[in-house]
Amino acid sequence: MSTEYISFLEHQGKYKGIRSWIFATDHKRIAFLYMYAIASFFLIGAILGLLMRIELISPGETIMKPQTYNGLFTVHGIIMIFMVVIPGLSAVFGNFFLPILIGAKDVAFPKLNLFSWWLFMLGSILAVASQLLKSGPPDTGWTFYAPYSTTTGTNVITATTAAFILGFSSILTGLNFIVTVHRMRAPGMKFFNMPLFPWAIYATAWIQLLATPVVGITLIMLIAERLFGIGFFNPDLGGDPVLFQHLFWIYSHPAVYIMILPAMGVITEIIPTFCQKKVYGYKAIAMSSLAIAGVGFLVWGHHMYTSGMSEQARWFFSLLTFLVAVPSAIKVFNWISTMYKGSIDMKPPFLFALFFIFLFMIGGLTGLILGSVATDIQVHDTSFIVAHFHYIIFGGMGFAFFAAIHYWLPKMYGKMYNFTRANIAAVALFIGFNLLYFPQFLIGIQGMPRRYFDYPPRFQWAQITSTIGGFILVSAVILMITNLIIGVRRGAKAPANPWNGTTLEWQIPSPPSLENFDEEPLVKENPYDYK
Amino acid sequence: MFANNSNFVQGVDTAFYLIFGVAIFFLVMLTTIMIVFVIKYNKKRHAHAVQIKDSSTLEIVWTTIPIILVLVMFYFGWEGFLPMRRAPKDAMQVKVIAKMWKWTFEYPGMKQSDTLMLPINRAVKMNLFSKDVIHGFSIPSFRVKEDVVPGKNNYTWFEPKIIGNYDLFCSAYCGLSHSYMLALVKIVSQEEFDKWLAGLPVKKAEDNNEGFKILEKNGCFSCHSTDGRKIVGPTFKGLYGSKHDVMTDGVTRNITADSIYIETSIMDPNKDVVVGYPSGVMKSYKGLIRDKDMPKVIDYFKTLK
Structure with a gap:
């Protein structure tokens, strides 16, 4: 350790005060900027979700009109997908830990990194503005399906422009991370010496770079159709509405992997640390990330089994969808095998990781129902889908985010939080989550359509259960965040390596200094080298 | 799960049972193993981790078995679906x-x-x-x-x-x-x-009205009813020739809904907004409804007594 260690939080750069943050090019400060923004959007999105749940507690009008409800689920979707889940792990923990884990001082293009954050904020402000401008919140669902989206009178153009700009932020972050992984690794660190979180971020970055432009073009086409009457999608103008769905899902299915691959990466870091054990099947996990990223590009049609696609297309997409499930299953086997004969320390990050595995398994296994054409026809566009993707996105990516923040917070702030409260929050989150989403599987199979303001009374038992779960879930989120804030403000000082981890971030002080490594990092052949 | 309500129920539900069976088996098995490991290898009972070498045999086994299982599930899902695309000729x-x-x-x-x-x-x-x-x-x-x-x-x-x-x-x-x-x-x-x-009546004549077709094509009936209901905008029923309070540039005035008013409301909807309705909700249909079609639209309005 060099003598003049100053943490990045205290380091004095060119600017002071707030400007030392919003003009920062340090990857760690940018990670904090993303984290605060994303946490705020997440809370807004969660409150919108809770309002929907209150509305659905009884059939008919409860607290709002149908138009308000339609706006709510659209806005909830746009905020959660484009502003929380897609950037989430990559922008926060990818930014903070990708350079550190590969022994770099920063990302390849620090200014571009800051520019990405500014684009993200610009897009987010536009997205929020689309709710407030006078024509009313967009009411198309986050999927913007044409021709409804090209004809409704609401603020669709503002919302799609927002999504377009957010997409650019994502592309630039992806580009930055790819170059970082290729060019910035510490001397001696080959690809197969990298920890598995960088592998996951690397695979994700390729999807961001290659898939996001497709949705950008699609949204531009939608805007052109609305503004100039160019008939891409509206059959009245000679367009094809199903074309929109293809273009949209060519991006938006790979986007699911943008969400879940970094989550898998986080879990793959946490499990070996708390088992004090080398990760089982390092190469299989690394390669399955790339396999998921690759095959994930070719399965988008499973969102469209009922759109009237040809039989050949339905056959092809169903087969590939089933095959893409296999690498995910392999990862689960590897995680559980890593626990075998470990020395398990049940700290909050590990508890969150266990909940992640359970919820992710339910999300993944119910995905098999959706890959199979016959059963998907029954549950397509029902609350079964809503439950399934919340298990993957919230139970998967969300719980991985919670696990990551509990794992890395001592490194990021140099402070420790209260374990008991963290564990209580984790258990409450798990209970609330399952109460909220599991009943939706059951009524989905019975045909409860999604995006329904009103519903037949026979589905009410499930809606009440879900709403109760929603309240527990939101309370647990508040408890968890409060505990973390108390930890950061008044918690005990965290040591450099509180969990006895082996990867590079635990070899440097907490919080890290401006350039992370004041000495050349010591690269090991196996990043999970427990003796 | 359900009664045999249609000819497809059996095929679809077979796929459901099969996939749920496999899914529940794996969920229970993997969760149990996980819980057993967490208890058995807790550091209180198992202070030192034993480092295990990767086994390619094990990895090949747990790659092959899922591949076979998903192919079986794929097959049943496809077999349950295919009859849905084979409508009998005499249906x-x-x-x-x-x-x-x-x-x-x-x-x-x-x-x-x-x-x-x-x-x-x-x-x-x-x-x-x-x-x-x-x-x-x-x-x-x-x-x-x-x-x-x-x-x-x-x-x-x-x-x-x-x-x-x-x-x-x-x-x-x-x-x-x-x-x-x-x-x-x-x-x-x-x-x-x-x-x-x-005893079922034959199709209504309304659907062949030229003006009706133009309005329907432009989605007007999404917001305006023809039976007196208030949806998003005012109803078209009895509109032609009726008197309304409208807001023009912030001033309330009483007008008669004649052909000029209706045309203005379609081409420049926010100019005169009926009191009690928000402005800015409707977009202009300039260019979408052609001038030469306007008399047909007006004629249709006249039929909505």
């Missing part, structure tokens, strides 16, 4: 007309109904047409669902097997009253069906 044809937010069913002989009445044990092919946006034709009890896409000739078919009443939902989100776009499916005996069909 009864029903045209399903979807528009915001109403289902209409047209039987042979131009007879229309709001209820989908069908005879038991007879194959029926539903030809799906949308007049505006995408809707979803969904009867969960029969395991059928297909999107109703404007400009595309989608279809589905089935053979009802049990007499009774069933729900038909719109499954694809279609705007304001999506959750009210429902219809009743009634499965009855052949005799009862024949009697009912004979």
Whole structure:
């Protein structure tokens, strides 16, 4: 350790005060900027979700009109997908830990990194503005399906422009991370010496770079159709509405992997640390990330089994969808095998990781129902889908985010939080989550359509259960965040390596200094080298 | 899971049972193993981790078994689905007309109904047409669902097997009253069906009105009713020639809804806004409804007494 260690939080750069943050090019400060923004959007999105749940507690009008409800689920979707889940792990923990884990001082293009954050904020402000401008919140669902989206009178153009700009932020972050992984690794660190979180971020970055432009073009086409009457999608103008769905899902299915691959990466870091054990099947996990990223590009049609696609297309997409499930299953086997004969320390990050595995398994296994054409026809566009993707996105990516923040917070702030409260929050989150989403599987199979303001009374038992779960879930989120804030403000000082981890971030002080490594990092052949 | 309501239930539910069986087996097995490991290898009982070498045999096994299982699931899912695309040639044809937010069913002989009445044990092919946006034709009890896409000739078919009443939902989100776009499916005996069909009136003349077609094509009826209901905007019923309070540049004035007023309201909707309705909701239809069509539209308004 060099003598003049100053943490990045205290380091004095060119600017002071707030400007030392919003003009920062340090990857760690940018990670904090993303984290605060994303946490705020997440809370807004969660409150919108809770309002929907209150509305659905009884059939008919409860607290709002149908138009308000339609706006709510659209806005909830746009905020959660484009502003929380897609950037989430990559922008926060990818930014903070990708350079550190590969022994770099920063990302390849620090200014571009800051520019990405500014684009993200610009897009987010536009997205929020689309709710407030006078024509009313967009009411198309986050999927913007044409021709409804090209004809409704609401603020669709503002919302799609927002999504377009957010997409650019994502592309630039992806580009930055790819170059970082290729060019910035510490001397001696080959690809197969990298920890598995960088592998996951690397695979994700390729999807961001290659898939996001497709949705950008699609949204531009939608805007052109609305503004100039160019008939891409509206059959009245000679367009094809199903074309929109293809273009949209060519991006938006790979986007699911943008969400879940970094989550898998986080879990793959946490499990070996708390088992004090080398990760089982390092190469299989690394390669399955790339396999998921690759095959994930070719399965988008499973969102469209009922759109009237040809039989050949339905056959092809169903087969590939089933095959893409296999690498995910392999990862689960590897995680559980890593626990075998470990020395398990049940700290909050590990508890969150266990909940992640359970919820992710339910999300993944119910995905098999959706890959199979016959059963998907029954549950397509029902609350079964809503439950399934919340298990993957919230139970998967969300719980991985919670696990990551509990794992890395001592490194990021140099402070420790209260374990008991963290564990209580984790258990409450798990209970609330399952109460909220599991009943939706059951009524989905019975045909409860999604995006329904009103519903037949026979589905009410499930809606009440879900709403109760929603309240527990939101309370647990508040408890968890409060505990973390108390930890950061008044918690005990965290040591450099509180969990006895082996990867590079635990070899440097907490919080890290401006350039992370004041000495050349010591690269090991196996990043999970427990003796 | 359900009674054998249609000819597809068995095939679809076989796939359901198979996949759920595999899924529950794996979920329970893996969760149990995980819990056992967490308890058994807790650091209180197991202070030192034992480092294990990767085993390629194990990895090949747990790659191969899932591949075989998913291929089996794929096969059953496909076999359950394929009959849905094989409508018998002699099936009864029903045209399903979807528009915001109403289902209409047209039987042979131009007879229309709001209820989908069908005879038991007879194959029926539903030809799906949308007049505006995408809707979803969904009867969960029969395991059928297909999107109703404007400009595309989608279809589905089935053979009802049990007499009774069933729900038909719109499954694809279609705007304001999506959750009210429902219809009743009634499965009855052949005799009862024949009697009912004979008494069904022939299609209304309204649908052939030129002005009506123009307004419908532009989606006007999504927000304006023709039966006096208030949806988003004012109703068209009795509009022509009536007196209204409107807001013009912040000033309230009373006008008579004549042809000039109606044309202004279509081309520049925010100029005169009827008191009690928000401004800025409707976009201009300049260029979308042509000037030469305007007299036809006005004539149609005159019919809405």
